[in-house]
Amino acid sequence: MLQCRLAPLGVFRHRGAPGHPCKVSRDQRRVDLCEVVLAAVAERRAAAGRFFGISHPEGNRISYISEGMFIAELDGRPVGTVDAHIDKNRTEKKGFLGGPAVFPELRRKGIGTALAEKAYKSFKQRGMESVQATITNKNKVGQLFLEKFGFNQVRVFSLMRRSLSDIPNRIGESESAELIAIGKTEDEIKLCNRLHNEAFKEHYNFRAHTLEETRYFICNLNEFGALTYGYFALIDKKPVGYLTYGINTEDNKYHNKKCGFLYALGVLKEFRREGIATKLMLESMDFLKSNGMEEVELVVDETNPTEAIKLYEKLGFKVVENRFFYQKNLT
Numbered sequence: 001m002l003q004c005r006l007a008p009l010g011v012f013r014h015r016g017a018p019g020h021p022c023k024v025s026r027d028q029r030r031v032d033l034c035e036v037v038l039a040a041v042a043e044r045r046a047a048a049g050r051f052f053g054i055s056h057p058e059g060n061r062i063s064y065i066s067e068g069m070f071i072a073e074l075d076g077r078p079v080g081t082v083d084a085h086i087d088k089n090r091t092e093k094k095g096f097l098g099g100p101a102v103f104p105e106l107r108r109k110g111i112g113t114a115l116a117e118k119a120y121k122s123f124k125q126r127g128m129e130s131v132q133a134t135i136t137n138k139n140k141v142g143q144l145f146l147e148k149f150g151f152n153q154v155r156v157f158s159l160m161r162r163s164l165s166d167i168p169n170r171i172g173e174s175e176s177a178e179l180i181a182i183g184k185t186e187d188e189i190k191l192c193n194r195l196h197n198e199a200f201k202e203h204y205n206f207r208a209h210t211l212e213e214t215r216y217f218i219c220n221l222n223e224f225g226a227l228t229y230g231y232f233a234l235i236d237k238k239p240v241g242y243l244t245y246g247i248n249t250e251d252n253k254y255h256n257k258k259c260g261f262l263y264a265l266g267v268l269k270e271f272r273r274e275g276i277a278t279k280l281m282l283e284s285m286d287f288l289k290s291n292g293m294e295e296v297e298l299v300v301d302e303t304n305p306t307e308a309i310k311l312y313e314k315l316g317f318k319v320v321e322n323r324f325f326y327q328k329n330l331t
Contacts, residue, residue, distance in 0.1 A: 067086075067122075067126070068083055068084030068085055068086065068095070068119065068122045068123070068126075069081070069082075069083050069084075070082050070083075070084070070115060070118050070119065070122075072100075072102070072111050072114065072115055074106065074111070079102060079103050079106050079111060080099075080100055080101060080102035080103065080106070080111045080112065080115055081099055081100065081101050081115070082097070082098065082099035082100040082101070082115035082116065082118065082119045083097070083098030083099055083119075084097065084098075084118075084119035084120075084122040084123050084131075085097070085098055086123075086126060086128065087207065089207060089210060089213075090207045091207075092207075093127055093128050093129040093130070094128060094129070094130045094131065094132060094327075095123040095126075095128040095130070095131045095132070096131070096132050096133070097116075097119055097131050097132065097133040099115065099116075099119075100112040100115035100116050100119070102115070112145065116145075116149060119131075120149075120330065123330055124330055128330055129329065129330055129331050130327055130328060130329050130330055130331075131327070131328050131330060132154075132205075132325060132326065132327045132328075133146055133151060133325075133326045133327075133328075134157075134323055134324065134325050134326070135323070135324055135326065136321055136322065136323055136324070137321060137322035137323070137324060138321065143324065143326075146326045146328075147326075149328065150328050150329075151326035151327060151328040152326065152327060152328070153324050153325070153326055154325050154326065154327045155204055155301065155302075155303065155324075155325035156301075156302045156303075156322055156323070156324055156325070157299055157300065157301050157302065157322070157323040157325065158299065158300055158302055158309065158319045158321070158322055158323070159297060159298075159299050159319070159320055159321040159322075159323065160297065160298050160299070160300060160309075160312050160317035160318060160319055160320065161259075161295055161296070161297045161317065161318060161320045162295065162296060162315070162316045162317045162318065163294065163295055163316075164260075164285055164288060164289040164293055164294055164295060164296055165294070166316075167282060167285050167286060167289060168282070168315065168316065169282065171278065171314065171315070172275045172278055173275045173278040173279035173282055174233075174274055174275035174276045174278070174279045175275075176235060176236075177233045177234065177235055177240075177241075177274075177275070177276045177279050177280075178233070178234040178235075178237075179231045179232070179233055179234075179279065179280065179283055180231065180232050180234065181229070181230070181231060181232075182218065182229070182230035182231060182232055182242065182244070184218055184219050188218075188232075189211065189214055189215045189218055189219075190211065191232065191239055191242075192214055192218065192230070192232075192242055192244075193209055193210075193211050193214040195232075195239060195241065195242045195266055195268070196209055196214065196242070196264065196266055197209060198266075198268060199241065199242075199266025199267060199268055199269075200264075200266055202269075202305045202306075203301065203304065203305065204301055204303070204304075217244070218230070218244075221246070226246055226247070226248045226249070226250075227246050227247045227248075227249060228244060228245075228246040228263070229244070229245055229246055229284070229287065230242060230243060230244035230245065231243050231280055231283060231284065233267070233276045233279065233280055235271060235276070240267060240268045240271040240276065241265075241266055241267035241268060241271065241276050241277065241280060242264075242265075242266055242280075243262065243264070243265045243266075243277075243280040243281065243284055244262075244263040244264045245260060245261060245262045245263055245284045245287075245288065245296075246260065246261055246263060247259075247260050247261070247288070247291065247293060248261065257294075257295070258292055258293050258294040258295065259293060259294070259295040259296065259297055260284075260285075260288035260291075260293040260295070260296045260297070261296065261297050261298065262281065262284060262296060262297070262298040265277055265280060265281065265298075265308070267280075272306060277308075277311055278311065278314075278315070281311075281315060282315075284296075297320075298312065298317065299323070300312060
């Protein structure tokens with residue numbers, strides 16, 4: 001176990017083997033190095049055919065606060081990073097742990113432990129009462145790491161996938177629902193925001209999206225290689241649901257695949273079980289297939305109050321990975 005101490009100038013320093021100090025800092029000039037470390041670690045894990053990371057679900061840049069980003073340096077070079085993320089729009093005093101991520105050859109030397117402890121201290125200093133982390137079922141070492149620090153599993157989400165070679169039809173989709181494409185006008189952005197917040201308010205970890213966040217998602221994700229599309233569902237000209245989906249061109253290129261993704265599907269409570277969601281999904285899958293995609297993926301909460309996983313199974317989706325949500329009390 002590394003011995004830790006606070007050094008002058010706010011630098012968090014801890015020592016492993018003699019002559020090999022490792023320090024964790026939050027110098028704003030080093031913030032960009034976090035992405036360098038994460039990219040390097042992820043690339044090494046991907047090359048080995050393994051899954052990377054303990055991550056948080058709050059990836060929206062609009063609500064992001066970089067104050068909790070720390071990197072570990074060994075002999076003057078970055079070797080690991082952690083993100084003690086706080087969502088500035090969330091009233092619940094819960095933080096989200098991203099990482100720690102450490103170069104594979106330097107693991108089990110206490111660097112990850114020191115990063116995690118620094119993250120917890122940062123959360124406490126900023127008034128958080130609990131912290132949440134997410135990890136895949138295939139990362140057994142990461143699960144043990146979280147459990148060692150007192151995290152308990154609270155939720156299971158599933159990554160599901162299906163081929164687009166044989167899209168079904170006439171399986172209960174609504175005949176009365178009219179689908180129209182989601183555009184980028186202010187009225188359409190406001191409508192998408194309203195439908196999302198109403199349809200998802202019963203869901204785990206729900207926090208109402210701001211209009212700015214919805215606008216960013218619809219209009220700006222293409223800056224990062226993600227093409228975003230969507231449909232509104234109307235019954236008698238009244239908007240009752242929506243679905244957003246897309247193609248991450250950068251991810252597809254990196255992994256040499258042709259896969260689309262269904263981002264969010266929401267139907268107002270009083271209009272559920274009428275085939276509206278089925279119609280939205282079939283239409284989006286047809287679009288993805290016509291644009292060269294061979295597969296489609298989505299993520300679902302296994303205990304979603306709408307029992308959405310049953311719909312996805314009916315449509316031929318299979319679970320390919322589980323994502324465990326862990327939580328730790330800080331009080």
